[in-house]
Amino acid sequence: MFPNALDSELVAILATLDPTSQAAGTLSTGWIPAGNHHNLLAVIQTGVLGTGATVDAKLQQASDATGTGAKDIADKAITQIVKASGDNKQVLIDIKPEELDIANGFGFVRLSLTVGVAASFTAAQILGISPRVLPAAGANQASVSQIV
Numbered sequence: 001m002f003p004n005a006l007d008s009e010l011v012a013i014l015a016t017l018d019p020t021s022q023a024a025g026t027l028s029t030g031w032i033p034a035g036n037h038h039n040l041l042a043v044i045q046t047g048v049l050g051t052g053a054t055v056d057a058k059l060q061q062a063s064d065a066t067g068t069g070a071k072d073i074a075d076k077a078i079t080q081i082v083k084a085s086g087d088n089k090q091v092l093i094d095i096k097p098e099e100l101d102i103a104n105g106f107g108f109v110r111l112s113l114t115v116g117v118a119a120s121f122t123a124a125q126i127l128g129i130s131p132r133v134l135p136a137a138g139a140n141q142a143s144v145s146q147i148v
Helices: none
Strands: 011-022 025-028 037-046 054-062 071-077 090-095 108-116 120-131
Touching (some): 011 025, 011 037, 011 108, 037 054, 037 108, 054 090, 054 120, 071 090, 108 120
Antiparallel strands (some): 011 120, 025 108, 037 090, 037 120, 054 071, 054 108
């Protein structure tokens, strides 16, 4: 699409759940405007899961940046990750802005990550792919400290 562009000009880190030993419970990213990129990609990562632990993740939509009317996005939840086969795995969730309930004013997305039973090492990101305005780096969250 843009053969002379750097990858960092085409992909932005919009939100993260930084690597941590997450206690049983749910963490969510902030709400992200979906219309600034042609595609969004959620990346979920597990490290070592606690005994009997489970990990669930899903994308949700809202009509504004405060989460008004929040609801799940159809078909944008992972199959549950379990301890028996889930250590050190990655899962991707693709979403296009047009998959949101645009007709009813939904234009914001967040990732919700739930650990069940026992603390487990997790991390997640939402990436903005193919920005509507180049470069994508301008949309990086504030914690992105270097682009080399």
